[in-house]
Amino acid sequence: MSNGPKESLPTGELIRQMSEQVSRLIRDELQLAKLELAEKGKHAGIGAGLFGGAGVVALFGGGSIVAAVILLLARVMPAWGAAAVVGVVLLVLAAILGVLGKRQVTEAAPPTPERTIASVKHDIDAVKERAHR
Incomplete structure (x- = not known):
């Protein structure tokens, strides 16, 4: 060098x-x-x-x-009744949240970036078209 x-x-x-x-x-x-x-x-x-x-x-x-x-x-009803009422309310709330969560997961499936794939395919097609001119 x-x-x-x-x-x-x-x-x-x-x-x-x-x-x-x-x-x-x-x-x-x-x-x-x-x-x-x-x-x-x-x-x-x-x-x-x-x-x-x-x-x-x-x-x-x-x-x-x-x-x-x-x-x-439990001040107005038996303790077991109070626990049962609160338990049922919590289970209903859990069911509602579970259904909403399942709906969100279903909307996310399949986990592929479909719009991006379509955009890339479009770009490839455009490049191929220009290359043939």
């Missing part, structure tokens, strides 16, 4: 150097992306754990409220 100015290097050498530099740049960019994704993944994991903890605490809070409602109803 010559120590002179870049203008004096043969074209083949300049292309080789450019190829090496582009390869190095891509590797460096991929490494940077990996580090960034690892950092974001760590934060996402911590956030998911905190959401899970919040869910558990909310579950205990909800259970306490259910117990309070049962105790309140």
